[in-house]
Amino acid sequence: MRLPLQGALPNRIPVAGPDISDLEVSLVADAARGGFYQGANQYQSRFEQEFAGYVGVSHAVALPSCTSAIHLALAAMGVGPGDEVIVPDITWIATVAPVLYLGATPIFADVDPTTWCIAPTSVEHCLSKRTKAIIGVDLYGGMCDWARLRGLARAANVRLIEDAAEAIGSSWMNQRAGSLADIGAFSFHGSKTMTTGEGGMLVTNDGDLLARVLRLRDHGRAPNDFFFENEEVGFKYRMSAVQAAMGLGQLSRLQQFLDKKRRIFSLYSEHLAGLDGVTLNAEPAGLYNSYWMSTVVWDESYDILKKGVMARLAARGIDSRPFFNPLSSLPALSNIASAKPARERNKVAYGLSERGINLPSALCLEDDDVLWAACVLRAALESSRVAPVSARERPAAAVVPASPEKVAIPSRSAA
Ligand SMILES: Cc1ncc(COP(=O)(O)O)c(C=O)c1O
Numbered sequence: 001m002r003l004p005l006q007g008a009l010p011n012r013i014p015v016a017g018p019d020i021s022d023l024e025v026s027l028v029a030d031a032a033r034g035g036f037y038q039g040a041n042q043y044q045s046r047f048e049q050e051f052a053g054y055v056g057v058s059h060a061v062a063l064p065s066c067t068s069a070i071h072l073a074l075a076a077m078g079v080g081p082g083d084e085v086i087v088p089d090i091t092w093i094a095t096v097a098p099v100l101y102l103g104a105t106p107i108f109a110d111v112d113p114t115t116w117c118i119a120p121t122s123v124e125h126c127l128s129k130r131t132k133a134i135i136g137v138d139l140y141g142g143m144c145d146w147a148r149l150r151g152l153a154r155a156a157n158v159r160l161i162e163d164a165a166e167a168i169g170s171s172w173m174n175q176r177a178g179s180l181a182d183i184g185a186f187s188f189h190g191s192k193t194m195t196t197g198e199g200g201m202l203v204t205n206d207g208d209l210l211a212r213v214l215r216l217r218d219h220g221r222a223p224n225d226f227f228f229e230n231e232e233v234g235f236k237y238r239m240s241a242v243q244a245a246m247g248l249g250q251l252s253r254l255q256q257f258l259d260k261k262r263r264i265f266s267l268y269s270e271h272l273a274g275l276d277g278v279t280l281n282a283e284p285a286g287l288y289n290s291y292w293m294s295t296v297v298w299d300e301s302y303d304i305l306k307k308g309v310m311a312r313l314a315a316r317g318i319d320s321r322p323f324f325n326p327l328s329s330l331p332a333l334s335n336i337a338s339a340k341p342a343r344e345r346n347k348v349a350y351g352l353s354e355r356g357i358n359l360p361s362a363l364c365l366e367d368d369d370v371l372w373a374a375c376v377l378r379a380a381l382e383s384s385r386v387a388p389v390s391a392r393e394r395p396a397a398a399v400v401p402a403s404p405e406k407v408a409i410p411s412r413s414a415a
Contacts, residue, residue, distance in 0.1 A: 015319040016191035017362035024249035035241025043244035057203045062239035066165040066187030066200040071098035073183040076212035083132035088118035089326040089349040091137040108342035120148035133159040138167030141292035146180040169290040194250035196243040265291040271374035297356035304384035312380035323356030
């Protein structure tokens with residue numbers, strides 16, 4: 001049998017990807033052989049216990065994905081037709097899809113211009129008598145203003161979910177991402193800081209929500225039902241032993257991955273310094289940002305949008321990703337009645353989205369890869385610079401010319 005994937009190295013600079021060592025391989029092999037008979041569920045239970053300990057919560061439930069964790073969270077909270085759930089307009093569609101699975105209505109709140117996470121002032125504006133839950137998303141490793149979100153949720157008597165899919169290892173005032181709401185949800189997709197191939201985790205301190213989640217995730221069976229006496233129609237959301245074994249290995253190496261992500265970010269930060277109107281992920285006081293994706297946004301003094309910059313990087317062998325499109329702009333969601341007012345209201349989300357990209361942040365990157373990506377990005381932006389908005393508004397404003405030819409990009413043999 002050929003194993004064409006073994007040892008394969010990317011010939012482009014990848015935007016995301018994991019670090020898998022012999023430890024994970026041996027744990028997975030053990031689970032493949034031993035995760036049945038008397039070994040059934042042992043890897044899953046250990047992974048759940050160690051993960052809950054890491055995040056600092058009482059309970060963790062291993063699942064096939066973060067999407068399923070959000071689905072279960074909303075279902076356990078009793079969200080259904082007629083209810084509204086407030087979500088940030090900037091996130092991956094997986095945050096909102098489960099709201100629609102349950103027949104509820106998403107309300108798209110604007111995001112904060114600095115953290116890029118849901119803006120509490122906008123949430124306040126979106127609250128109504130029909131609001132049942134708020135989902136905050138810790139975007140790209142940053143974190144929401146959880147103190148204010150919790151205050152708003154408490155005052156309005158609505159539930160709070162933390163979509164921490166992208167933020168394993170981040171913390172705010174020493175409280176880990178995922179532990180700040182009624183339920184937290186994580187993703188272990190292959191692009192994430194730690195992976196189980198595909199997978200997710202739901203965490204909570206609330207025993208009642210946990211009991212509901214455990215029943216719903218197993219086709220409506222009570223956890224100790226040995227006689228197949230399903231009490232309601234639920235879902236089938238479980239993680240396999242092989243995935244849990246991989247997760248255990250990855251969790252034990254998580255700090256190493258976080259150090260690497262922070263190193264990648266610091267290299268971008270250093271090499272993009274001094275570009276006016278260009279900002280990277282924020283790390284306000286009290287936040288430890290896990291920088292899942294080093295991300296750059298630029299202002300209107302650069303006459304180039306995200307697809308243009310992505311094309312410039314791609315031509316040099318560098319993969320990147322677009323800053324998320326506002327959910328209310330997506331063909332899949334734009335017909336929802338609440339999307340139209342969001343398109344008019346969410347100025348920050350729409351502004352950021354056009355002028356931002358995720359930079360290569362894969363765990364396999366070498367410093368040189370990051371420097372090369374920073375160098376090509378810098379050249380792409382510098383050559384697109386027109387002038388600061390204030391200068392352009394003056395009649396005979398001096399435009400700063402920077403033609404691509406003038407920007408020297410060192411050649412690089414193996415990208
Ligand atoms: C913010 C956010 N929420 C949810 C998800 C869904 O995760 P999964 O693919 O594990 O379902 C992702 C994954 O990319 C995400 O980035």
